Amino acid sequence: MLLSGTVGGADGGIIAGFIGSFVLLTLFLASVVSALNLSPDLIRWVATLLLLGFGLTLAVPALQHRFELARSRSLPQRRPGDRDGFLGACWSA
Numbered sequence: 136m137l138l139s140g141t142v143g144g145a146d147g148g149i150i151a152g153f154i155g156s157f158v159l160l161t162l163f164l165a166s167v168v169s170a171l172n173l174s175p176d177l178i179r180w181v182a183t184l185l186l187l188g189f190g191l192t193l194a195v196p197a198l199q200h201r202f203e204l205a206r207s208r209s210l211p212q213r214r215p216g217d218r219d220g221f222l223g224a225c226w227s228a
Contacts, residue, residue, distance in 0.1 A: 168178060192198045
């Protein structure tokens with residue numbers, strides 16, 4: 136089974152890019168944890184709780200709805216006439 140649907144042998148480049156990105160992100164996060172002198176066990180528990188929380192949010196529709204409402208209130212809303220910022224001209228009015 137191929138990782139992507141590209142034609143012409145570009146699959147190796149996509150896979151190498153994916154592996155390289157994963158390795159660089161892992162090394163970066165390990166250096167941040169080391170520089171901040173954080174406990175790896177604490178980070179592991181926080182990550183576990185976040186995964187469980189997001190899993191429950193996806194599994195229980197009422198929790199998903201509450202999560203979506205909370206996120207939509209905390210994010211800035213884009214008005215149809217706004218054309219400022221990065222790629223602002225690409226939005227249709």
